Amino acid sequence: MPVDGGYPFAYQPDELSNTVIWRPELTAVTVILDAAPEGYAGAKAIDPLTLGALLADRAGIEGRHIVVADAAGEHRLWLRDPTPGQPLAAIVPLDKDFLKRILSLLRFHRFLSGKRAGPLPRGWPLTAIRAARLELMLRALDLRLGGATYREIAIALGKSEAAHLSASDFKNSDVRSFVYRLVRDATAMMKGDYRKLLRFR
Numbered sequence: 001m002p003v004d005g006g007y008p009f010a011y012q013p014d015e016l017s018n019t020v021i022w023r024p025e026l027t028a029v030t031v032i033l034d035a036a037p038e039g040y041a042g043a044k045a046i047d048p049l050t051l052g053a054l055l056a057d058r059a060g061i062e063g064r065h066i067v068v069a070d071a072a073g074e075h076r077l078w079l080r081d082p083t084p085g086q087p088l089a090a091i092v093p094l095d096k097d098f099l100k101r102i103l104s105l106l107r108f109h110r111f112l113s114g115k116r117a118g119p120l121p122r123g124w125p126l127t128a129i130r131a132a133r134l135e136l137m138l139r140a141l142d143l144r145l146g147g148a149t150y151r152e153i154a155i156a157l158g159k160s161e162a163a164h165l166s167a168s169d170f171k172n173s174d175v176r177s178f179v180y181r182l183v184r185d186a187t188a189m190m191k192g193d194y195r196k197l198l199r200f201r
Contacts, residue, residue, distance in 0.1 A: 019055040019056040019067050020056075021056055021058055021065045021067065021076075022076075024078045025093075026195055027076070028097035028100035028101045028104060028121075029076050029100075029104045029120070029121065030076040030077070030078055030104070031075065031076065031077050031078070031090060031101075031104055031105050031108045032078050032080065032090065032091040032092070032093075032101075033046070033077060033078065033079050033080065033081075033088045033089070033090055033091070034079075034080040034081050034088065034089060034091050035080075035081040035083070035086050035087070035088065035089070036086075036087040036088055036089040037089065040087065040089065043087035043088060043089055044087060044088065045084070045085045045086055045087050045088060046079070046088055046112075047084070048064070048066050048068070048077070048079070051066075051068045051075075051111075052068055052069055052070070053068070053069040054066055054067065054068060054069070055067040055068070055069050055074060059082060062078075062080070063078060063079050063080040063081065063082055064077075064078075064079040064082035065077070065078055065079075066078075066079065068111075070111060070117055072107075072116060072117045072118060072119055072120070073107070073117065073119055073120035074120075075104075075107065075108045075111060075117070076104075077108070090105050092105060100121060103121050104121065107120070133182075136157060136182055137182050137183075137185055137186035137189065138186060139156070139157065140153050140157065140179060140182040140183050140186055141182075141183060141186035141187065141190065143156055144183045144186075150170075150176050150179045150180060150183070151163070151165075151170055151176070153179045153182075153183070154175050154176065154178070154179045157179070157182075159175045159178070159179070161175060162175045162176070
């Protein structure tokens with residue numbers, strides 16, 4: 001369900017196991033390309049089919065969204081003018097993600113030049129630790145929305161010690177605090193904070 005401004009996808013995915021194309025304004029790893037201004041004779045055209053394996057390729061009224069495979073980390077492109085042979089220029093919005101967008105652009109430029117692009121910016125994609133916590137958050141939220149108590153959630157998440165604590169001891173325990181934070185953060189994600197996952201740290 002869209003929350004506060006709609007889906008974060010440039011295209012609604014058929015299923016989230018496929019490569020997802022995120023809205024470019026929400027993620028700084030997307031390189032934005034458009035027609036080069038007149039007079040820039042040295043500007044080059046890009047044929048996406050020559051870039052290598054494409055993990056995703058979607059065209060529509062807003063242009064063409066492409067995800068290019070690279071052993072060092074994928075490249076996400078938004079071609080606002082996908083006209084074949086059109087010389088292109090990069091657009092870098094002057095927003096709070098400016099420096100991060102520049103890093104992504106430099107990676108892609110190195111890739112185009114036949115050089116090693118270098119690693120993706122730190123924090124993109126999710127680290128294993130963040131992904132594991134997100135999984136716990138989702139499980140905790142599902143249980144809470146299903147009517148489970150914090151004690152029941154703790155036990156379901158493997159915190160078996162919660163079953164042996166008195167009501168007062170559980171209320172003041174680290175276990176309850178852990179579960180409470182999971183549910184609190186997951187609820188915030190559900191209400192719109194999920195878009196923060198698209199901003200690498």
